Amino acid sequence: MALQGDHRGLDAQGYIEREGSLGRVPHAFRPVVAAARDRVLDTFGTCLDSAYLYGSIPRGTARVGRSDLDLLLALRERPTAADRADARTLDEALDKEFAQIDGAGTLVLGRAQVLSDLETYDLGWFLACLCTPLLGEDLAAYLPRYRPDSLLARETNGDLALLLPRWRERIGEAPDTEEARRPLVRFMSRHLVRTGFTLVMPRWNGWTSDLREMAEAFGAYYPERAAEMRQAAVRGYEPAGDLAALRAYVDDLGPWLAEEYARVHGVKPPRP
Structure with a gap:
C-alpha cells in the first residue's frame, strides 16, 4: 500500500483506511x-x-x-x-x-x-x-473502525511465541532442498516483518502493507535489529531456500521479537 502524504494509511480521524479496491x-x-x-x-x-x-x-x-x-x-x-x-x-x-x-x-x-x-x-x-x-x-x-494502537498490535501478532515451536517442526520436516524451503522462507520472512512492524505501529502511528516500509519503520525504533529486518523484507519478496536464514528466524530473531512483543503489548489470548 502506498502511503498518502503524511497520513500513513490513516483517514482524517486517525482510523486505518481500507486498502485495496x-x-x-x-x-x-x-x-x-x-x-x-x-x-x-x-x-x-x-x-x-x-x-x-x-x-x-x-x-x-x-x-x-x-x-x-x-x-x-x-x-x-x-x-x-x-x-x-x-x-x-x-x-x-x-x-x-x-x-x-x-x-x-x-x-x-x-x-x-x-x-x-x-x-x-x-x-x-x-x-x-x-x-x-x-x-x-x-x-x-x-465491525468497528480501527486505530493503530496497542490493542490491535497485541490481537494481530501477539502470538509469535506460540508459533515458533511449530515453525521449528516445519523446518525439520521439510525436504532438504532449496526448492522445498523457499515457501517457508517467504512465509516466515513476511510474518516476522509484519510482527516487527506491528510492534512499533502505535509509535509510528500508521499502517502499511509494504514489507520494505514495514522494515524501515521497525528499524527506526530498533536500529540494532534493523539490518535483519530489512533482509527479511527482501526475502519476503524474493525468497531463497536458505536453511541458515530459517534457523536464525526460529533461534534468534523470532524468540527476541516474541519476548519484546510480550513486554510491550502483552500476549494474544490463545484461540480454541
Whole structure:
C-alpha cells in the first residue's frame, strides 16, 4: 500500500483506511479475478455469505508470474472439511489455468467467527481493513473502525511465541532442498516483518502493507535489529531456500521479537 502524504494509511480521524479496491486490480490480473468470482459462486452457492480479495492484487502492486491470488470466503455456517477441500481444489485449478499468478490461497471462515468478540481485533480487523469486497454483503459494516494502537498490535501478532515451536517442526520436516524451503522462507520472512512492524505501529502511528516500509519503520525504533529486518523484507519478496536464514528466524530473531512483543503489548489470548 502506498502511503498518502503524511497520513500513513490513516483517514482524517486517525482510523486505518481500507486498502485495496477492485479498481486497482492490474489489467493482467482481471481475468483471474473474474474467474475466481464465478468459480466461488459455482462452488459455494447459497452457502456463501461474502467473498473478498486481499494482498497485492487488489492493492495494485501485483507482479505477473510472481504474485499469488489471495481470497477470503465467509460462509453462512461454520466451514466443514469438505468446504476446505473445495477451496483447495479451486486454488489448484486457478493456479494451473492462469500463468499470471504464482499460486492461489483461499481462507475459508464462518460469518459468526469473523464477527465474534474474540476476533474483533484480529480476523475482524483483517476483513475490514485489508480485504476488498468481491461478492455478497460486506461484513465490515458490522465491525468497528480501527486505530493503530496497542490493542490491535497485541490481537494481530501477539502470538509469535506460540508459533515458533511449530515453525521449528516445519523446518525439520521439510525436504532438504532449496526448492522445498523457499515457501517457508517467504512465509516466515513476511510474518516476522509484519510482527516487527506491528510492534512499533502505535509509535509510528500508521499502517502499511509494504514489507520494505514495514522494515524501515521497525528499524527506526530498533536500529540494532534493523539490518535483519530489512533482509527479511527482501526475502519476503524474493525468497531463497536458505536453511541458515530459517534457523536464525526460529533461534534468534523470532524468540527476541516474541519476548519484546510480550513486554510491550502483552500476549494474544490463545484461540480454541
